[in-house]
Amino acid sequence: AQTVTQSQPEMSVQEAETVTLSCTYDTSESNYYLFWYKQPPSRQMILVIRQEAYKQQNATENRFSVNFQKAAKSFSLKISDSQLGDTAMYFCAFMKHGGGADGLTFGKGTHLIIQP
């Protein structure tokens, strides 16, 4: 079974600053996917960024980027030029590639607050 750990229950930064959210995971799988989801107060789950484990290049989506360290089983999310609309819960999630048990394994989340 996989586990995902987010060690920062809450973080607060000033608008326009850069912030990094931490995520570590434990798995015996060699091929898998990692995701960051955002959940604003509207409670909708929104995909922020995804990473395929077999790709060494870190994924980037506009102001969002990841630092994927496969050997260390670490998958952090960096938000550059943070905006008030980035205030939300952020969840790190793992999914095994291939057949068998399916579904996402989530961390407990980090509540990110962007201060004006």
Place this chain on the structure above:
Amino acid sequence: DADVTQTPRNRITKTGKRIMLECSQTKGHDRMYWYRQDPGLGLRLIYYSFDVKDINKGEISDGYSVSRQAQAKFSLSLESAIPNQTALYFCATRGQSTDTQYFGPGTRLTVL
């Protein structure tokens, strides 16, 4: 229109009542999922379905049942609701050729 819809969006019920949460999707995806979210615990998988004839238990299936009425519809039932089933419930879908799950808006269920 939203690709993944859930009904109802909010529901308050009493202990012992039977309740059904419904999920519909227009994405044409074959895989559908039900998750439960509790404060401080993230989301946990209840059930998942690869197609109409293939339904599988997830991490926390006790006290729940599901029905895949069609490729586009996946319902979650609580046969006899109890207060610790009070939570936010999400449906999600995924296509066979993709790795990304798409979530519905969630149903907030309160069991008194």
